[in-house]
Amino acid sequence: MSWIRERELSFIERLTANILKAGPMPKHVAFIMDGNRRFAQKAHVQRQEGHSQGFEKLAETLRLCLNLGIHEVTVYAFSIENFKRSKEEVDGLMELARQKFSRLLTEQENLEKHGVCIRVLGDLTLLPIDLQQLIAKAVVATKAHNKCFLNVCFAYTSRHEIANAVKEMAWGVEQGLIKPSLSL
Ligand code: IPE
Numbered sequence: 001m002s003w004i005r006e007r008e009l010s011f012i013e014r015l016t017a018n019i020l021k022a023g024p025m026p027k028h029v030a031f032i033m034d035g036n037r038r039f040a041q042k043a044h045v046q047r048q049e050g051h052s053q054g055f056e057k058l059a060e061t062l063r064l065c066l067n068l069g070i071h072e073v074t075v076y077a078f079s080i081e082n083f084k085r086s087k088e089e090v091d092g093l094m095e096l097a098r099q100k101f102s103r104l105l106t107e108q109e110n111l112e113k114h115g116v117c118i119r120v121l122g123d124l125t126l127l128p129i130d131l132q133q134l135i136a137k138a139v140v141a142t143k144a145h146n147k148c149f150l151n152v153c154f155a156y157t158s159r160h161e162i163a164n165a166v167k168e169m170a171w172g173v174e175q176g177l178i179k180p181s182l183s184l
């Protein structure tokens with residue numbers, strides 16, 4: 001399954017997209033992956049299949065975002081909290097990530113066509129080394145693309161994100177890019 005699902009939009013999708021495009025379009029949209037296991041239970045399929053189909057939905061969603069001209073998408077895929085799940089489930093998710101990042105490396109033409117730059121955010125040192133290497137390759141392979149940006153949060157924590165945002169703001173103030181105080 002490709003990262004950006006190459007499929008013609010249905011009539012209803014095209015109609016909805018055109019209506020949405022007529023109004024203001026957000027520049028950046030974020031998605032939190034959720035409900036994969038509940039879906040699996042409801043559909044009477046294995047949990048891992050639920051995660052796999054969750055990824056397929058994401059690929060479909062990314063296709064729609066591209067079509068709508070949304071410049072940046074952030075996907076919250078796997079949090080540090082998620083490491084507390086059973087070893088079997090965590091291993092399954094790591095394997096899914098391995099498959100998807102390997103697949104991404106074979107799809108460079110498609111990513112280049114759409115100008116998609118992939119960035120992976122989180123404490124990647126917590127991931128198996130082979131997965132870290134695959135992610136690094138995918139990030140390097142797409143780093144020059146600049147039409148749209150896909151941020152994949154993997155092994156993320158809100159604390160890490162907030163700390164980073166504050167550090168960046170402090171840097172911005174130091175560099176004179178941001179005013180130290182807001183004039184109210
Ligand atoms: C999202 O679905 C996938 C991950 C967080 C890895 P869940 O696994 O949280 O599925 P539910 O919410 O328990 O159904």
Ligand code: MG
Pocket residue numbers: 033034035036
């Ligand atoms: Mg959940």
